[in-house]
Amino acid sequence: MTAGLPALLALAGCSLAPAYHRPDPAIPPSWSAGAPDLRADEAALPAVSYREIFRDPHLLAIIGQALANNQDLRVALANVAAARAQSRVAQAQILPQLDVTAGADVRHGEAGGASNNLPGKSYALDGGLSGFEVDLFGRLSNLSTAAFNEYLGTEAALRSARLTLVAQVAATYLTLAADRSLLAIAVDTEDSATRSVELTRVRLAGGLAPRTDLRQAETILSQAQSDKAQLTTQVAQDRAALDLLVGAPVADADLPAAIETVEGLRAAIPAGLDSRILLRRPDVVQAEYALRAANARIGAARAAFFPTISLTAVAGLASTALSALFTGGAFNWQVAPQATLPIFDGGANRGNLAFAKAERDAATAKYQKAIQTAFSDVATALARRATIDDQLAADTRLEAAAADTLTLVTARYQRGIDTYLDLLDAQRTLYQARRTVANTRLVRATNLVAVYRALGGDQLVDTLPPPTGNGG
Template sequence: MKRAAPLLLIASLAGTLGACSLQPKYVRPLPAVPAGWRIADPALLASETDLASLSYRAIFREPRLQALIGRSLDHSQNLKAALANVTAARALYRVQRAALLPAINGSAAASVSESGNGNAGVNGGATSGGQRENYSVNLGASAFELDLFGRLRSLSDAQLNAYLATEQAARATRLTLAADIADAYFTLAADRSLLAIAKQTAASAQRSVALTSARLKGGIAPRTDLRQAETIEATARSDVANLTTIVEQDRNALELLIGGPVTDADLPGAIESVDDQVGPVPVGISSSILLRRPDVVEAEYQLRAANARIGAARAAFFPRISLTSVGGLASSALSGLFTGGAFAYNAGASASVPIFAGGANSGNLAAARAQAEAATATYQRAIQLAFRDVSDALARRATIADQIAAQTALEAAARDTAFLTGERYRGGVASFLESLDAQRALYASERSLINARLLRASNMVALYRALGGDDFSGARPASQP
């Protein structure tokens, strides 16, 4: 036991002397944003309570959309890359943390040497020949740095926060993926609705062309009426061709996001069947909710890492003490290697003191402080951008219901006008130009209503994204690491 005392002493010093730290105490900056949002509708300011984490299943209630998002979380290549970055960051943290502990190495050696008989010695005498054997087994720690001023601890904290920031980046990837799939799903639904309207308009225009052609042959209608009817038909057929391409491109985009093929059964039929399948999100909330957005949390972890690196840069001005200890067994005979008399040990310490480094340590400290200032600005900027995203989404939500109501009324009026004008034209009361204008107005109002429905669905996706969405992997960092 006495022979092991130096090794135990080294381990004890390593555990007790590494408590000092020159790392500044971390204080989260106050968000440079107002405490609440300006919302056009005063009724939406009824409550100012924090919002719990949102689940995409609670917001996007359409079963097919939920299934597609769930598949993407397992197969998305972007997400796989983000998770691989998390694994790499975790491994680097483990590497940095290992510097806080002594590295114990073991070694074993054996050598055999033989000299001949009758060789001349230094003074002209003869040396005795023979075979010599040496065996040794050693265990020890080499150049283990005592973290007296917290340099290694600060570097470990910096790597830990870099790893946690990478985790939040992966969480942001999941959030973005879910929101992008919802946007692509609703866009596909809207384009399918537009395609259906274009086909209906083309079919109606074909009937108008046939009717006008018959009236022209009967001498009732001029040739200009036929040409105008053909113009409507050609426009609608062009829209059908274009929208057919767009729908296929929407499907390709959705498959890319999901990371695999989708079937027709996975796709929405029309925007009218899915835009009301988006759950409501409470909007009377405090802006402190933004502190759990993954990009904001990532920026805060980066700020913590920069703060820790200041401590490491400060510690570079102070001495570094390293310990070396080797203990083992040595014998000239293998049979006697593990006897009590074969044990030997050696322990030592060395210290290095920075005297002149050409300003390198001062430069490193200034750089660390500047990086912390930049990280603080990045953190505040992330909160401000998040605040603007939510404000924009809320501003749109406050008026979207009125917009849809107005577009619905406009579409109904245009439809009735087109019907009445068509009847008047067939009865010879109205001109074909009036009927043509009414058809154009109906086509435009139908497209506008579909776009308004898409806008309502996309607004909910934007609000889901802006508020932070799903809490996929952990919450915001605590006040202490």
Template sequence: MKTMTTIRHLLSGGLLLSLAACDMAPKYVRPELPVPADSPQGPAYPQDGGAAAVAAADTAWRDFFVDPRLARVIDTALANNRDLRIALANVEQARAQYRVQRAGIFPTVSANGSATYQDQPFAQQGPGGGAGGISGRTDIYNASVGISAWEIDLFGRVRNLSRAAQEQYFASVENRNAAQVALVAEIATAWVTMAGDQERLRIARGLEAAFGQTLELTRARFAKGIASELEVRQAQTSYDQARSDIAQATTLVAQDQNALNLLAGTTLGADDLPSTLPEGDVTLANLPADLPSTLLLRRPDIAAAEHQLRAANANIGAARAAFFPTISLTAAFGTLSLGLSNLFGSGSDYWSVAPSARLPIFDFGRNAGNLRYARATYDAMVATYEKSVQTGFREVADALARRGTMTAQLEAQTSLRDSAQTAYRLSEARFRAGIDPFLTTLDSQRALYTAEQSLLATRVARAANMIELYRAMGGGLK
């Protein structure tokens, strides 16, 4: 028992020395944000987000996406998307690696048992002076508990390696969160795109019918000698263009559905797919526009970059500690006997303690090279972190600039479409009355078609802009 107590005291002392060891890593200081403190200002940017605006990172995606069909598709994707599963598996890998690295702080206690059987001859003088052979058999049994080559972390090398692995694990968690944010935005954008293509198909079909009627009327007038063949050919071109647009839109709708199925990780039901672009918003419209740049730190990709930076800082500490002595401890407590029945008998116990120290003297620059590599890696991680912040600021600024002008553009495109509709009705009536030539009516039809397509593109862009702004501000995680 006294021997066991001695070893226990050695282990306790080694643990206390490891936990109280000095830390060779530089003190971590978060770099200053390399972007303006406030959101960009100017005529392209909205002045405020409304009195009831809530930060995107605090807005759950179920609350932001108000269309129930879209919400169901996002929920399905979060449960089945393969990229998200890969990201989750990467988190588990990083967690396991952290546990492996952290275990190096503590001694590994193992139990060992062995048996040795020996039969050795030895010479002895026989009767009459001759030599005779007598063999002697020896059975040795051993059982022990101990630790082997446990590094007492006096200079923080093992602890810094453990801290670096922990930060890598945290970074993998944030990368998984960033993958979710990106997935939510991507599938919402794909859903809106499909809704827009469905609407484009509806417009093309409607105009095909209108162009078809015009074509039939022109052919009838040509048969009566009222219209020329040129007018028939002109009407035919508009009708054929609408038919071509129908075929193209049909293809796009099918491809949009394939893209949604891939993102969702399964085949979506028809009830969850859009049949047309809703007249109302598919998202909330009261996200704030004037926010401090520090809120960018809540973006998962920026948080992941900072964890990578912290890991690089810890690796500098591990590289510095390699210049100092490494102290290891091997100890064992057990029992040894010449017979199995006496293995645990009185007087058979033994113990051994073997501390060792190793100090690098000539390593031909290996440790110095590792330290330079760790510092260069840290510098690269600083640049990566700052680039992530700048990229996030640019994405938010771009989305805000688009949002600030989108309302005026939508109003203008709506007015343009309404004017084109009125012009088409008037020109058609004047053509039927014989006042205007057919070319005026044909131009009005084409102008209306273009205005319808432009208004639809603006509506799709507005919905996509709100989704992008939500993603850029860090929304989509909750």
């Protein structure tokens, strides 16, 4: 038996898991939309830090707070710690577990008694391994591989949570800035509409204007007042949402005054985007680790069809005298191998194998879906990026034209050339044009957030590289 033990240990580690091959990504090799500099044929793009994208100092300070305080990140960190511990437990199952016990036995009895326990003392010191499974067919090693890949998946999930948090904080910050701009526009319009209503009342009292002019002036005032009330609520809700993401109240000094005052947003993404960049997105990395874990569990399920060999070995020292415990004659040992061969299990092993294969197929589909989703996210964001600057330029020209029109119509109305309805139409047009510019600025800024999030790489957020192409 002792001669066969090294041979058994040498056989341990044979794996029945299918060889892992990364599925070919079901995506085109290049982007179908976007500016020409986004379709350069470089093989990869270095990770871009959010600090290079969102360069507003107040926004960067808020993002730093969120990364330190956000409760969802703390949950993700705890999940990583739990998965790491589970991986260590699974790895430990492959190794022998050694135990040492020490004991002393003191017996008392009466002379001439019927008991066979004669008075005396004995001492023992034993060490051994209990139920060590020789991993001949890789069941334990495959379970360990699966647990390790699950742990790496939680690391990727943590990076995904960080990436999502950065994007959410930036988007909420920008939304707050835009809503404050819209609120300022509504307040400004309310002030000018109030003056118009007062002037029209005076003209009505003097018989210089009909009552319809007053009622029309009041419509603009009421609309501005309604927008003001709604936007006041929206600004408060934006502030509350930002505080929740950060995990603490944000200082007033760090809050944006308006979308126009947000500083340093990057205007362009660096050239060199290749579709393979998506393989480093945290959600894609997480999906691949899940696929690797499912692949390893097939090997564990296959190993269940083969014999299981367990070893229990004890070696120790025993003596009736403590002083003789460590002498040569006190040594004793015992090895008890046990083999278990599955004969009839009611189809449980076949069911487990079929289940493991189905899980692998599902993980493959999820991996492909993750890549397709990533490609769709990037293509959608880049398509919007290619036209948003033109839209903002057009909206800005429209605002300038509307402001000039209002100036001209006001002068013509004062000279009695245009009607009050013409003046009100010019006021409405300018009000809507100013709102449109603010909203387009928000779309442009949040599109940058969408591109950053879709690319999924941040050298200050991502700390673990994606899996290599093939292998366990």
